[in-house]
């Protein structure tokens with residue numbers, strides 16, 4: 001068990017990739033917290049994780065909520081070793097689209113969730129984190145390639161790569177490592193959140209066209225990389241990005 | 256055990272990073288074939304690795320030797336699940352002093368060798384197979400006196416991208432592993448005295464944001480991740496194990 005006795009906070013641990021990470025962390029012996037806004041999925045996810053995990057209902061775009069998450073985690077477990085900043089993707093009621101269309105209101109919603117919340121998740125976790133801890137941010141292949149309607153989101157995810165480097169430098173003395181895992185399309189409920197009902201399968205199919213391996217990814221694919229980066233196995237790895245993307249960023253397969 | 260019953264071939268599995276990968280693969284349940292040039296080093300490696308290991312004396316820069324390695328593996332197992340191209344050396348030479356001999360030896364072992372090793376092993380590999388080329392974080396950096404070395408390592412970066420694109424129908428993955436500085440024989444070979452070695456190791460350690468050299472086990476852990484099905488959605492990419500030297 002590679003995460004025995006580690007305490008982890010996983011934002012968005014109640015759905016999709018985050019839940020996949022939480023399950024894998026549990027199997028590897030970790031304890032910790034899943035964070036999300038929806039009580040129902042927090043409860044149903046927790047039911048599959050066993051007693052070593054708790055759920056905290058919180059909005060990662062809200063500063064007081066973040067304060068509460070880390071304070072409560074520390075009170076309950078006495079330490080924090082790993083933070084997985086995973087909550088993100090489709091922000092509630094945020095329109096996605098071209099730079100020609102997206103105005104300030106939608107810009108703020110997308111960036112509050114995908115950029116600002118990651119910064120403050122980390123900023124507020126640090127006082128409670130152990131020296132030698134590990135932070136994993138979930139990026140996206142959209143940081144590297146143009147994807148329809150995802151330019152703003154891609155910019156937010158690209159910033160995380162710079163932060164992995166900069167934050168690792170900032171926290172060198174405390175030996176806290178920061179890295180990014182960047183997935184391509186992963187089969188999660190996210191698509192139901194921004195795609196017209198009835199179009200979900202078609203959109204997934206279209207995205208798979210851009211994945212050289214010819215399949216959509218699974219949350220477990222991402223979770224395995226996060227376990228590696230979260231555990232001490234990656235103790236010499238910092239400021240890097242691991243692409244879990246079926247080759248979508250690096251390969252140009254001509255059909 | 257994360258590599259149970261997998262068959263792995265590791266070039267340069269007798270020293271440093273390659274030896275650490277070999278040991279760890281066996282611990283994870285793999286059956287391995289290692290090769291290198293020195294008989295005594297091969298014998299010693301077999302002793303320290305224990306378990307299911309076959310050593311083959313071969314030069315990874317010579318195509319005939321690579322044929323021999325492939326034959327041995329084919330006859331013994333008929334298949335390969337994991338290929339790690341790791342054999343390498345470093346000679347620091349400024350551009351104006353580079354000889355054709357230095358250039359050829361560098362590219363023969365660290366670009367030509369990996370390409371033909373992969374070509375020869377490919378018929379033994381099947382869906383789920385994983386190819387790992389050991390490059391260097393140096394392929395991202397401009398470090399004086401490493402033209403040929405860093406150039407060959409950069410070629411490997413391109414190889415895995417290109418091969419991954421070619422392989423996409425057959426389920427075989429190709430990825431890079433890029434280590435930062437590790438205190439192995441590769442550093443010893445660049446120093447004439449123990450004082451020089453000490454100075455070189457200090458120089459590199461100070462260069463690394465973590466202010467230390469890597470431990471070979473840290474490179475081996477990343478190799479296990481890339482070798483196993485844990486990275487089954489990864490191809491054409493690079494895992495950098497460098498204490499931040501190339502990016503921070």
Ligand SMILES: NC(=O)c1ccc[n+]([C@@H]2O[C@H](COP(=O)([O-])OP(=O)(O)OC[C@H]3O[C@@H](n4cnc5c(N)ncnc54)[C@H](OP(=O)(O)O)[C@@H]3O)[C@@H](O)[C@H]2O)c1
Pocket residue numbers: 011012013014015016017018035036037038039041058059060061086087088089090091113138139140141182183184185186187188189190191193
């Ligand atoms: N799926 C993909 O194809 C894909 C590809 C590349 C990158 N990613 C990235 O992977 C991460 C996870 O995405 P996913 O596909 O697993 O999506 P998902 O199934 O929609 O899950 C998103 C998670 O984030 C939580 N969340 C969203 N807004 C939140 C907020 N304001 N406060 C707290 N929690 C919030 C959600 O819980 P509540 O709704 O209950 O709050 C949910 O648990 C995201 O960062 C996404 O950008 C996904």
Ligand SMILES: NC(=O)c1ccc[n+]([C@@H]2O[C@H](COP(=O)([O-])OP(=O)(O)OC[C@H]3O[C@@H](n4cnc5c(N)ncnc54)[C@H](OP(=O)(O)O)[C@@H]3O)[C@@H](O)[C@H]2O)c1
Pocket residue numbers: 266267268269270271272273274290291292293294296313314315316341342343344364389390391392433434435436437438439440441442
């Ligand atoms: N150590 C570092 O700081 C560092 C940093 C970045 C990348 N790397 C890369 O990591 C890999 C391993 O390096 P290391 O540090 O572990 O070096 P090492 O301790 O010197 O080991 C090199 C291995 O390669 C074998 N080898 C050398 N030339 C060979 C040839 N012509 N044919 C077959 N095998 C040969 C050696 O065995 P024989 O001599 O018996 O043939 C030995 O087993 C290399 O590709 C290197 O470029 C190392």
